[in-house]
Amino acid sequence: MGSLFRASKTLKPRKYLSPFYSIKNPFDAFGLSQRFCSHSRQNSKQSAPIDLSRYPIEKIRNFSIIAHVDHGKSTLADRLLELTGTIKRGHGQPQYLDKLQVERERGITVKAQTATMFHKYKLHGCNDGNIDEPSTFLLNLIDTPGHVDFSYEVSRSLAACQGALLVVDAAQGVQAQTVANFYLAFESNLTIIPVINKIDQPTADPDRVKAQLKSMFDLDPSDALLTSAKTGQGLEHVLPAVIERIPPPPGSSSSPLRMLLLDSYYDEYKGVICHVAVVDGALRKGDKISSAATGQAYEVLDIGIMHPELTPTGVLLSGQVGYVVTGMRSTKEARIGDTLYHTRTTVEPLPGFKPAKHMVFSGLYPADGSDFDALNHAIERLTCNDASVSITKETSTALGLGFRCGFLGLLHMDVFHQRLEQEHEAHVISTVPTVPYIFEYSDGSKVEVQNPAALSSDPKKRVIACWEPTVIATIIIPSEYVGPVITLCSERRGQQLEYSFIDRYQQSDLVKLDILLNGKPVDAMATIVHSLKAQRVGRELVDKLKKFIDRQMFEIIIQAAIGSKVIARETISAMRKNVLAKCYGGDVTRKRKLLEKQKEGKKRMKRVGSVDIPQEAFHQLLKVS
Numbered sequence: 365m366g367s368l369f370r371a372s373k374t375l376k377p378r379k380y381l382s383p384f385y386s387i388k389n390p391f392d393a394f395g396l397s398q399r400f401c402s403h404s405r406q407n408s409k410q411s412a413p414i415d416l417s418r419y420p421i422e423k424i425r426n427f428s429i430i431a432h433v434d435h436g437k438s439t440l441a442d443r444l445l446e447l448t449g450t451i452k453r454g455h456g457q458p459q460y461l462d463k464l465q466v467e468r469e470r471g472i473t474v475k476a477q478t479a480t481m482f483h484k485y486k487l488h489g490c491n492d493g494n495i496d497e498p499s500t501f502l503l504n505l506i507d508t509p510g511h512v513d514f515s516y517e518v519s520r521s522l523a524a525c526q527g528a529l530l531v532v533d534a535a536q537g538v539q540a541q542t543v544a545n546f547y548l549a550f551e552s553n554l555t556i557i558p559v560i561n562k563i564d565q566p567t568a569d570p571d572r573v574k575a576q577l578k579s580m581f582d583l584d585p586s587d588a589l590l591t592s593a594k595t596g597q598g599l600e601h602v603l604p605a606v607i608e609r610i611p612p613p614p615g616s617s618s619s620p621l622r623m624l625l626l627d628s629y630y631d632e633y634k635g636v637i638c639h640v641a642v643v644d645g646a647l648r649k650g651d652k653i654s655s656a657a658t659g660q661a662y663e664v665l666d667i668g669i670m671h672p673e674l675t676p677t678g679v680l681l682s683g684q685v686g687y688v689v690t691g692m693r694s695t696k697e698a699r700i701g702d703t704l705y706h707t708r709t710t711v712e713p714l715p716g717f718k719p720a721k722h723m724v725f726s727g728l729y730p731a732d733g734s735d736f737d738a739l740n741h742a743i744e745r746l747t748c749n750d751a752s753v754s755i756t757k758e759t760s761t762a763l764g765l766g767f768r769c770g771f772l773g774l775l776h777m778d779v780f781h782q783r784l785e786q787e788h789e790a791h792v793i794s795t796v797p798t799v800p801y802i803f804e805y806s807d808g809s810k811v812e813v814q815n816p817a818a819l820s821s822d823p824k825k826r827v828i829a830c831w832e833p834t835v836i837a838t839i840i841i842p843s844e845y846v847g848p849v850i851t852l853c854s855e856r857r858g859q860q861l862e863y864s865f866i867d868r869y870q871q872s873d874l875v876k877l878d879i880l881l882n883g884k885p886v887d888a889m890a891t892i893v894h895s896l897k898a899q900r901v902g903r904e905l906v907d908k909l910k911k912f913i914d915r916q917m918f919e920i921i922i923q924a925a926i927g928s929k930v931i932a933r934e935t936i937s938a939m940r941k942n943v944l945a946k947c948y949g950g951d952v953t954r955k956r957k958l959l960e961k962q963k964e965g966k967k968r969m970k971r972v973g974s975v976d977i978p979q980e981a982f983h984q985l986l987k988v989s
């Protein structure tokens with residue numbers, strides 16, 4: 365960026381795309397889709413309107429899909445939408461929930477998107493009246509961006525969820541945003557289901573990824589689901605895991621309404637459409653609600669779920685996530701993180717969200733100086749859908765009236781410009797981005813400077829000290845890139861505070877655990893375990909072996925031992941298995957067949973000393989943790 369100003373390319377006007385716009389449902393723009401509200405888009409004309417009262421809180425699961433960039437979140441979301449019949453298989457639009465033009469052009473998700481799905485599943489203790497029949501669950505899936513610049517989207521999405529699918533590429537393994545998103549979910553107390561995706565790739569190494577998940581996040585490797593969102597392999601286990609492992613939302617249906625405003629966007633026909641999570645109580649069309657942030661009251665004009673487009677339901681109940689149209693005309697009224705409640709009730713507002721921390725500032729000016737009002741209008745509409753941008757008006761001698769905008773990073777800034785142009789047809793000039801600095805002047809004052817032009821040139825107000833923002837960062841990289849990354853850090857005046865290997869060895873108290881059959885150690889069954897786990901593992905091994913070794917003609921003693929110390933023991937009493945016992949008379953062919961069969965069976969045994977061990981026993985032993 366050598367020059368002072370970066371002028372945006374002039375684009376031809378393009379079709380406005382709202383985040384929920386779908387060319388498959390052109391009626392939505394006119395509110396006509398209300399008449400076609402259906403359970404599944406596939407048979408929209410026949411199916412009955414959705415009755416949300418059939419989904420009490422115990423039948424609701426709200427979950428996000430989180431991951432590093434490109435690990436396959438949106439593709440996995442596609443497959444789940446198809447699996448539940450929410451969209452048609454092969455709808456011809458991959459990454460269905462990436463609806464913005466900028467997302468499609470760049471192949472990245474920048475906006476979190478919710479879709480409601482319905483899925484039949486037989487869960488113990490949860491049924492629709494008939495215990496033998498599966499129950500239908502309402503699942504709210506939120507697909508989130510992977511790039512760090514959009515992590516504000518992720519943190520807001522997680523506020524509406526009780527669980528998250530942590531998707532990790534089976535070849536790339538854990539990456540920087542896997543770590544950041546894991547901690548966002550962990551700090552929000554969500555149930556985390558690890559999903560090792562892209563197992564169809566030739567370089568996939570799910571065992572390595574499982575080991576990383578264990579060593580970095582203490583996630584149990586046996587909890588990981590192995591999937592390929594591309595081929596469909598393993599996907600049948602995803603929704604059962606969501607229903608079984610993620611708890612229902614915690615709200616109370618009998619308490620007064622409390623609803624969290626998660627997101628919003630402006631629709632030319634309906635005004636502001638708010639994305640909400642109903643925490644407590646219920647909301648119906650026609651209800652009067654108030655905003656805790658502004659005190660303003662509204663009437664609910666339309667209400668429903670994203671299935672996956674706006675689908676009116678007339679009601680939203682506790683635990684459900686959906687949309688509300690209230691006739692808000694100004695985007696300033698929709699405060700992200702606000703609590704909405706029934707007018708004339710008193711409720712404790714929900715905690716809301718932490719304000720976004722802006723890392724990069726840049727000036728935005730209309731390419732044609734006379735277009736300030738149009739730019740103002742466009743920015744107002746766009747910030748309704750991107751609450752993480754800060755906007756203040758400013759004036760430049762060269763460019764006239766404009767705005768100083770704070771972004772979460774350079775990619776965020778770039779995407780914001782592109783959306784202004786593509787979705788709002790605004791032509792802008794942006795100034796060189798800068799981080800905020802603090803300057804101390806000789807008159808004792810200290811100011812944060814977000815615009816280089818604002819730096820004092822008054823000789824009586826000399827700069828005596830300045831500060832720049834720094835971060836303490838943890839950089840996680842494969843070992844082959846360590847050299848270049850250290851060089852890059854030192855070029856940027858970085859100081860190395862600590863250096864360590866994630867997959868490093870550390871001293872540990874390990875013991876060899878032997879398995880003995882009739883006093884003889886079986887080398888193939890010996891394991892090395894931590895001394896604290898030895899007793900439990902020894903007991904499990906001995907119990908399993910007892911189940912899988914058949915009784916034989918002599919007594920078998922199974923022992924687990926550390927050195928000469930036996931820590932677990934079981935005995936299988938003797939028996940004589942006479943396969944010919946039931947063959948009375950002299951049918952020689954039949955007797956021969958039975959003896960042959962017994963011989964075949966014995967081939968599948970491993971003879972250890974005098975004890976025959978079936979292959980199955982070896983397989984089962986591998987499953988002991």
Ligand SMILES: Nc1nc2c(ncn2[C@@H]2O[C@H](COP(=O)(O)OP(=O)(O)OP(=O)(O)O)[C@@H](O)[C@H]2O)c(=O)[nH]1
Pocket residue numbers: 431432433434435436437438439440459471472473474508509510511561562563564565591592593594595
């Ligand atoms: N081989 C293979 N490719 C996959 C699989 N899942 C996704 N992909 C591909 O990986 C690329 C990224 O997939 P996305 O679903 O866009 O990834 P994402 O995590 O949503 O990306 P961001 O939202 O930008 O972070 C696309 O080219 C997908 O076709 C898989 O299971 N196997």
